[in-house]
Amino acid sequence: MAKENVVVIGGGPCGIEVARNLRDLGYTPILLEQQSELGGHLRLWDRLFPEGVEARKVLKELTGDLKGVKWFTDVNIESIQKSRKGYTVNVDTGMSFQTKALVVTTGFKLFPAENKQEYGYNIYERVITNADLEQYFHTRKDPRIQNPKTIGFVHCVGSRDEKACNRQCSKVCCATAVKQASEIKELFPDAIVYCFYMDLRLFGRSYEDMYLTAQRKYGVRFIRGRVSEVSEDIDGKLFVKAEDTLLGKPMKMKLDLLVLMTGILPGDSTKQLSEMLKIQTGEDGFFTPRDTILEPCMAKDGGLFMAGTCTGPKTIPETLSEARAAAIQVHKYLSK
Amino acid sequence: MIDFGYTLSKSGTLKIENLDDSRFKALHKLEPDAYKCINCGSCTASCSAGVFTELSLRKILLSLQRGEEKDYINQLQSCMLCGKCMLVCPRGINTRHLILSISKIYNTVDR
Ligand code: SF4
Ligand code: SF4
Ligand code: SF4
Numbered sequence: 001m002a003k004e005n006v007v008v009i010g011g012g013p014c015g016i017e018v019a020r021n022l023r024d025l026g027y028t029p030i031l032l033e034q035q036s037e038l039g040g041h042l043r044l045w046d047r048l049f050p051e052g053v054e055a056r057k058v059l060k061e062l063t064g065d066l067k068g069v070k071w072f073t074d075v076n077i078e079s080i081q082k083s084r085k086g087y088t089v090n091v092d093t094g095m096s097f098q099t100k101a102l103v104v105t106t107g108f109k110l111f112p113a114e115n116k117q118e119y120g121y122n123i124y125e126r127v128i129t130n131a132d133l134e135q136y137f138h139t140r141k142d143p144r145i146q147n148p149k150t151i152g153f154v155h156c157v158g159s160r161d162e163k164a165c166n167r168q169c170s171k172v173c174c175a176t177a178v179k180q181a182s183e184i185k186e187l188f189p190d191a192i193v194y195c196f197y198m199d200l201r202l203f204g205r206s207y208e209d210m211y212l213t214a215q216r217k218y219g220v221r222f223i224r225g226r227v228s229e230v231s232e233d234i235d236g237k238l239f240v241k242a243e244d245t246l247l248g249k250p251m252k253m254k255l256d257l258l259v260l261m262t263g264i265l266p267g268d269s270t271k272q273l274s275e276m277l278k279i280q281t282g283e284d285g286f287f288t289p290r291d292t293i294l295e296p297c298m299a300k301d302g303g304l305f306m307a308g309t310c311t312g313p314k315t316i317p318e319t320l321s322e323a324r325a326a327a328i329q330v331h332k333y334l335s336k
Numbered sequence: 337m338i339d340f341g342y343t344l345s346k347s348g349t350l351k352i353e354n355l356d357d358s359r360f361k362a363l364h365k366l367e368p369d370a371y372k373c374i375n376c377g378s379c380t381a382s383c384s385a386g387v388f389t390e391l392s393l394r395k396i397l398l399s400l401q402r403g404e405e406k407d408y409i410n411q412l413q414s415c416m417l418c419g420k421c422m423l424v425c426p427r428g429i430n431t432r433h434l435i436l437s438i439s440k441i442y443n444t445v446d447r
Contacts, residue, residue, distance in 0.1 A: 118424070156426070160374075160426060161426040162425075162426060162427060162428030163423075163424075163425075163426060163428065198374060198376045198426075199374075224377075225376065225377040225381065226376035226377060226378045226381075226426065227378075227381075228377075228378035228379075228381040228382040228424045229381075229382055229424065241381040241382060242377060242378075242381045243377025243378070243380040243381040243392075243394065244377075245375055245376070245377040245380075245394065248392065248395060250377075250380050250381050250383070250386050250387070250392075251381070
C-alpha cells in the first residue's frame with residue numbers, strides 16, 4: 001500500500017522534525033520551504049544557549065536524515081483549497097498536493113531593527129543586531145566590528161514596546177544577550193561589556209549559571225535601565241542614553257559597538273497562511289491553537305496542525321518537542 | 337521634655353500598609369495608565385530638564401504610588417512639558433497628560 005502524504009509548510013527546524021517523525025510513523029511527508037535551503041533561522045545562528053552547542057551541528061543532525069521525506073525548497077504557496085477530503089495545496093512551481101492533514105510550521109521573523117529609528121540601525125556605523133553578531137561569530141568578518149573597547153547590548157528591541165507595536169516579551173533574547181555578551185568578551189577580553197535590561201528573563205534550566213558565568217568570569221556589567229536613544233559623534237562613537245534605575249541616575253555613555261537584541265514576530269508566511277486558511281490569530285499575530293494548554297498543536301479546524309514559533313516565541317528544544325507532539329497528533333487524527 | 341542633646345532619627349522604612357492613597361486613586365481615575373509604568377527609566381534618560389535638575393518622572397510616579405511623594409513632587413516644577421518622555425515610553429503612557437493631572441491633583445501649580 002502506498003504511504004499516505006502529509007504536507008508540512010515551513011522547512012525550519014520545526015518542519016524538518018515534524019517531517020522526520022511523520023516518516024518514522026509510516027507517512028510520506030511533503031515538506032515545503034520558501035527559501036532556497038532548509039533550516040530557517042538555525043542557518044543564521046552560530047551557537048545555541050545555554051551550553052553553546054553549535055547551531056550547524058544541530059542542523060546537520062536534522063537535515064542529515066531526510067530519507068523518506070519529500071522536500072522542496074524555493075516554493076511559495078499559491079492557494080489552498082479545503083474540502084471534505086482534506087486540503088489541496090497549490091504551489092508556484094505548478095505542483096499541487098493532496099493531504100488529509102496539514103501541518104503549519106511557518107516560524108517567526110526577527111523584528112526589523114531599522115524600525116526603531118532612535119537606536120540608529122542602518123543609520124550609524126557601529127550599531128548591529130543579535131543576528132549580525134551571530135554571523136560575525138561564524139565568519140569573523142564585519143566591517144562594523146573593529147576591536148571594540150566598549151560594547152553595549154540593548155535588550156527588548158521591538159519587544160515589550162507599545163511604540164514598536166509589540167507588547168509581548170520575546171522570551172529568548174535575554175538568554176541570547178547573556179550568551180553573546182560572554183562570547184564577545186571571549187573574543188575581546190579587554191572590552192567592557194554592558195547589558196541594558198528592564199527585567200532579566202532567564203527562565204530555563206541552567207540559564208542562571210550562564211548569567212553567573214557572565215558576571216563572574218566575564219565581568220559583564222548589567223545595568224537595569226532601558227536605552228532611550230542613541231546618537232553618533234564625528235568619530236563614529238556612539239552616545240547612549242539610559243537611566244541606571246537602581247541608582248536612580250540618568251547616564252550618558254560612549255560606546256564602540258551597540259548590539260540590538262531584536263525580538264520575535266510572526267513570520268510573513270504566518271500572516272499569509274492565516275488569511276488563506278482562516279486560522280485564528282491573537283492580537284500579536286501568532287496563530288491561536290484550539291487550546292493553549294491541552295491542544296497547543298491543533299487549530300480549531302480538524303485536520304489542521306501547527307507547531308513551533310508560529311504559535312509564539314520558543315527555544316529550539318521547545319520547538320523540537322512540539323514538532324514531535326504535532327506528528328503524534330497528526331498520526332492519531334489520521335488513524336481514526 | 338528633658339533635652340538629652342540628641343534626637344531620634346526618623347525611621348526610614350516604607351510604611352506601605354498605612355499608605356494614604358486617596359490622591360493616587362483620584363489620579364488613577366483621571367489617568368488609567370498611572371499603574372502601567374515598569375520603571376524602565378527611558379523617560380528620565382531622555383528628559384530635557386533631567387540633565388540640569390533632579391527631575392525624574394519615573395521617581396515621581398513611583399513615589400506617588402508608594403505615598404512618598406513629599407520628597408519628589410516639587411521636581412515637577414522643572415518640567416517643560418516638552419513631551420520627550422512620551423515619545424520614548426515603551427508602555428505608551430501619555431506622560432504629558434499624566435504630568436498635568438498630577439499637578440492638578442497634588443496641587444503643584446497655582447490655580
Ligand atoms: S527575553 Fe528579555 S530581552 Fe527578550 S523581550 Fe523578554 S525581557 Fe526583553
Ligand atoms: S515633558 Fe517634562 S518630564 Fe517629560 S521629558 Fe519633557 S521636561 Fe522631562
Ligand atoms: S518611560 Fe514610561 S514605563 Fe519607562 S519609567 Fe518612564 S513612564 Fe515608566
